[in-house]
């Protein structure tokens with residue numbers, strides 16, 4: 171099956187074309203990845219078009235789409251999700267959301283308990299904890315690195331830009347890569363994609379409420 | 395040349411809109427569908443649009459709104475010949491959802507993409523109802539986000555801003571005054587309703603920027619809002635029962651007076667005989683009523699699209715897209731980005 175992989179939950183604008191079969195691991199045909207936290211909206215669709223061209227395929231050949239659902243900074247995160255949703259609708263193909271840290275953990279594949287921590291800005295990280303088998307056992311959540319460190323996480327290493335940024339506070343050796351790879355994104359959803367399972371809702375993992383304060387009303391006047 | 399289907403996507407503020415327009419070989423436009431999903435209720439308790447709330451709502455509404463619009467038009471996505479999307483002006487995060495979606499639809503379908511100006515779309519909306527505009531006309535755009543006087547010399551060719559608000563947009567002034575009067579958000583409709591039972595001449599609220607030395611075409615509504623606040627405060631302090639309907643009517647009269655006076659003045663100055671009033675606030679009964687009176691007196695042909703086409707919607711974006719396609723405009727680049735501060739003179743982002 172030809173699967174498009176999309177993720178915009180990290181500063182990486184990630185687009186990939188992946189071949190998926192039942193009897194072998196997902197295979198990368200082409201990818202376009204640019205590190206630019208402000209360019210998701212500009213670059214994602216051109217990246218997909220370019221990656222397909224390099225793979226010698228077109229949108230019409232696509233069988234399914236896998237998209238990282240975050241958590242990640244909201245503005246960029248939505249680019250990947252709405253792009254995937256629109257492509258799925260236009261092509262009449264299913265779109266499978268996967269938690270982005272699951273793909274980051276899978277790509278790192280240390281074989282040991284692992285913390286995924288991405289940059290949530292405002293001095294916080296989006297995080298999730300994986301056991302030695304790569305199964306998520308805690309998170310995803312959003313916290314200050316110091317609060318996370320205090321929890322006494324049972325991991326051997328940490329991965330992600332949050333792990334790099336707050337390596338001192340977290341105190342774990344840092345491994346890579348720090349962004350989800352197309353192959354890892356597809357691998358997370360592989361069983362569902364191959365089975366043609368009904369995809370879950372394309373709901374972003376925001377983990378934070380919108381910043382908005384209700385106005386403190388002036389003393390209301392009485393109705394005449 | 396046969397008919398072409400132009401799809402328009404709008405997401406610059408709190409409405410997710412998808413409209414479909416048929417462009418005939420003679421340039422005639424036929425509106426096939428105009429679906430809008432609004433997040434206005436989610437903003438009500440905040441007294442104004444919350445950008446993050448609007449952006450979240452756009453993401454949720456995009457595909458369902460597209461599906462409804464296609465169904466109503468009775469067409470498939472693959473029938474669409476070109477896609478137009480609001481590239482600006484508007485809220486950055488909100489625009490990004492529509493532009494990202496439009497780029498994906500265009501790429502998947504292999505169809506050209508036009509990143510267009512939201513304000514030009516408001517003017518173009520009128521051509522869906524009243525047909526082509528004359529070569530030169532004037533447009534008064536009034537909404538929660540904009541208050542502008544535009545000289546339109548061909549929708550696909552040249553739009554020049556003659557004047558705009560130097561502070562609050564007209565719709566913003568309505569929202570703020572509505573809060574003062576304990577009326578719900580958005581403030582336009584409740585003030586309009588209440589004003590109908592009041593006397594617009596009861597209180598002489600100030601008309602901003604109407605002095606002999608003031609800019610002939612700019613607007614200012616911040617002083618008016620402050621004057622209403624002061625008047626309400628004084629009346630409360632005096633222990634008087636507030637004549638709500640008179641306050642609403644007098645405020646509305648001041649807004650309508652300045653807007654229509656300056657629009658008609660610009661028409662006369664430039665020798666223009668057609669005025670389009672568009673934008674969400676154009677649906678206001680006193681503004682359109684007074685514009686009709688004054689245009690009739692001055693021999694100006696007044697065009698106001700029906701209320702559904704006045705607010706933000708996808709059909710108006712499809713309409714400006716269709717005018718661009720008809721004029722043979724080149725599509726926008728594949729790395730099209732949003733421009734939250736897009737000036738009105740830039741009809742298409744190239």
Ligand SMILES: [Zn+2]
Pocket residue numbers: 512516537539673674705706
């Ligand atoms: Zn508008």
